[in-house]
Amino acid sequence: MLKSLNTTKLISIAMFSAVLFGCATTTGPVQTESTSISLISAPLTSAQYLTKAKAEKNQQPRERYLLLAAHAMINAGDVNTADQLLNSMQATLLPISELQAEFKYLKARILKVQNRNDEAIKSLDYPNNWRLANWQWVSYYQLKAQLYQERNQPIEEVRQLSHLSQYLPMTQANEVNDNIWRTLQPLAEETLKRFTADKDDPIFAGWLQLAYLTKRYAVDPNQLVSQLSRWQQQNPSHPATRKLPTDLENALNTKPYRPNNIAVLLPLSGPRAVIADPVKQGIMASYLAQNANDVKVNFFDTAQDPKAAYQTAVASGAEFIIGPLLPESVAALHTTDTSTHQPLTNNGQVIPQLFLNSVKGATPNKDQFYFALSPSDEANDAANRLFKDGIKIPLILASNDKLGHNMADSFSKTWSELTQSPAEVHFYDAGDKMKVTVQKALGVIDSKERISALKRLLNIPIKADFRSRRDIDAIYMLSASHDLALLKPFIDVNFSVFTQPVPLYASSRSHLKDGGREADEELNNLTISDIPWLIRPDSDTRMVSQLWPTWSNSKKRLYSMGYDAIDLVGKLAQMRALPGYQLNGLSGVLSVTEQGRVNRQLSWGRYQRGNLKPLSQ
Numbered sequence: 001m002l003k004s005l006n007t008t009k010l011i012s013i014a015m016f017s018a019v020l021f022g023c024a025t026t027t028g029p030v031q032t033e034s035t036s037i038s039l040i041s042a043p044l045t046s047a048q049y050l051t052k053a054k055a056e057k058n059q060q061p062r063e064r065y066l067l068l069a070a071h072a073m074i075n076a077g078d079v080n081t082a083d084q085l086l087n088s089m090q091a092t093l094l095p096i097s098e099l100q101a102e103f104k105y106l107k108a109r110i111l112k113v114q115n116r117n118d119e120a121i122k123s124l125d126y127p128n129n130w131r132l133a134n135w136q137w138v139s140y141y142q143l144k145a146q147l148y149q150e151r152n153q154p155i156e157e158v159r160q161l162s163h164l165s166q167y168l169p170m171t172q173a174n175e176v177n178d179n180i181w182r183t184l185q186p187l188a189e190e191t192l193k194r195f196t197a198d199k200d201d202p203i204f205a206g207w208l209q210l211a212y213l214t215k216r217y218a219v220d221p222n223q224l225v226s227q228l229s230r231w232q233q234q235n236p237s238h239p240a241t242r243k244l245p246t247d248l249e250n251a252l253n254t255k256p257y258r259p260n261n262i263a264v265l266l267p268l269s270g271p272r273a274v275i276a277d278p279v280k281q282g283i284m285a286s287y288l289a290q291n292a293n294d295v296k297v298n299f300f301d302t303a304q305d306p307k308a309a310y311q312t313a314v315a316s317g318a319e320f321i322i323g324p325l326l327p328e329s330v331a332a333l334h335t336t337d338t339s340t341h342q343p344l345t346n347n348g349q350v351i352p353q354l355f356l357n358s359v360k361g362a363t364p365n366k367d368q369f370y371f372a373l374s375p376s377d378e379a380n381d382a383a384n385r386l387f388k389d390g391i392k393i394p395l396i397l398a399s400n401d402k403l404g405h406n407m408a409d410s411f412s413k414t415w416s417e418l419t420q421s422p423a424e425v426h427f428y429d430a431g432d433k434m435k436v437t438v439q440k441a442l443g444v445i446d447s448k449e450r451i452s453a454l455k456r457l458l459n460i461p462i463k464a465d466f467r468s469r470r471d472i473d474a475i476y477m478l479s480a481s482h483d484l485a486l487l488k489p490f491i492d493v494n495f496s497v498f499t500q501p502v503p504l505y506a507s508s509r510s511h512l513k514d515g516g517r518e519a520d521e522e523l524n525n526l527t528i529s530d531i532p533w534l535i536r537p538d539s540d541t542r543m544v545s546q547l548w549p550t551w552s553n554s555k556k557r558l559y560s561m562g563y564d565a566i567d568l569v570g571k572l573a574q575m576r577a578l579p580g581y582q583l584n585g586l587s588g589v590l591s592v593t594e595q596g597r598v599n600r601q602l603s604w605g606r607y608q609r610g611n612l613k614p615l616s617q
Helices: 013-019 046-055 059-075 079-089 097-113 117-123 134-150 154-167 170-184 189-194 202-217 221-234 246-252 273-290 306-315 327-333 375-388 402-419 432-441 444-458 481-493 517-521 539-547 553-568 572-577
Strands: 261-266 296-301 320-322 353-355 368-370 394-399 424-428 474-478 504-506 526-530 583-585 588-592 598-601 603-608 611-614
Touching: 046 059, 059 079, 059 097, 079 097, 097 117, 097 134, 117 134, 134 154, 154 170, 154 202, 170 202, 170 246, 189 202, 202 221, 202 246, 221 246, 246 572, 261 273, 261 306, 273 296, 273 553, 296 306, 306 327, 375 402, 375 474, 375 504, 375 526, 375 598, 394 402, 394 432, 394 481, 402 424, 402 474, 424 432, 432 481, 474 481, 481 504, 539 553, 553 583, 572 588
Parallel strands: 261 296, 261 320, 320 353, 353 368, 394 424, 394 474, 474 504, 504 526
Antiparallel strands: 526 603, 583 588, 588 598, 603 611
16 A cells, blocks of 8 residues: 655655655756755644744745645645635746646545646646656656555556656665556456557556466466566566566565475265365366376365364375365364464375365464355455445345355445445345345335325325335345345335335355246346356356256356366466466466465346346456
């Protein structure tokens, strides 16, 4: 995140002494008119600056003190008075670039505080011929980067940061460059590629090229090194040629796992075997597709004793372990007490492991990873999707059970992090109570009560239609498919004729398995998330449906998880070291956090004329 703006404007006062009178190589000499009244910071109170301004007879010193007074007011949170002061001096402000730039900068800061970011960006229209000191360009580009960050426009944010780093000492520039790299990592290859040929802004374009190459060739470290060397030769003056981003350096120094003996721990017997079977089938399908004849995959039954299964796998020479699957089995093999727990080893080497579930409060171990089809993670992903779609005030309708509460809590937490505002959540019970919850959430009950009160007051017949809420701009439904069949019609009929219906979103819990054309038509205009394999069916999807026609969507998701688990083995180490390294799996767009957790970005589709149509990521 960018540092907040205050009197120091990104770098400390001590650092300003090094750049105060420097200027960018592209802007020419600094304005030569000398003055002892610096505009860099406003350490005094606004009243003190106003007193100094009142005592000044010359226009330029007086305007400098007035600008400093406005600066101090903004720092103190008094943006209205600052705005009035700036407006009063706008018409007579001297045509000196330093003063004009500071005026525009302060106006933009006021607009930012007022959440008028579009206007703030427009106000920062510094002419190309202005000759400014480095500190003013630092303030300018940092503020623009912050504004684009708040508008969720990472490409433009990176453009401003790429300019900002050129005006900073090396240590601070490297920090900004690492920030650029982290901002680029979540972006898709296609997005990066669109901006790699910006000839007017070669430093910015170079960052996009570097990020694109890293994503494109991350699966082959040797090829990646070759591509990076070629990029450095083509961009000799780029900041990343002098020093690669820290995350990228770490990734290049990370050795991938190359096991020849993979052990899989699953409940192969007993009542839980029915859950494990799709995972096993997915693992086998992925293994056969890779045609890795030099790699062995062996399965071990955890139904009776997960620890014993683990020990047997180690004794058999396992070099990588996938599983276990069930939460209690994962807990049995995992401890958060690192002071007493030593990972089991084979020939003195730690055996890396991909757990097929998550562990709460786990202490990260560099060779342990966690891959789960978590409903809570899906809700987090949905919050990011709604935010990306421009939704401002979503309404959440969730089933009144443990799963509904957990998903709603996860959505709300992520939404608050994204918007600094809470999400409104209503929990429904089955049957007639569902309708009441919908009417209450949409404000219909309150509207009908107002109409009834008015009729009693006037004691005459009144013809009036109820009104529903107009403040919400989306509804996200956390409901099972059998609930959705009632929930969506209840929502449809409780939007009043005076209100435009809002977009409806749903989780994969609502995804019907072969619901039929008539059932799917009832879901028209509903946007739903699920694994890519079910949103965009292909020949493999149809083959699995033919081989196991009774499988539910849940079992198909477990199959996709098993398939991806094998594909992840040789990539996990690099994915952990390089946050932007993404794998397009059957179960989602996969990435790995520093804590070793595999994140899934799901696909989205929308029902149109009885068909589920994929949407762009």
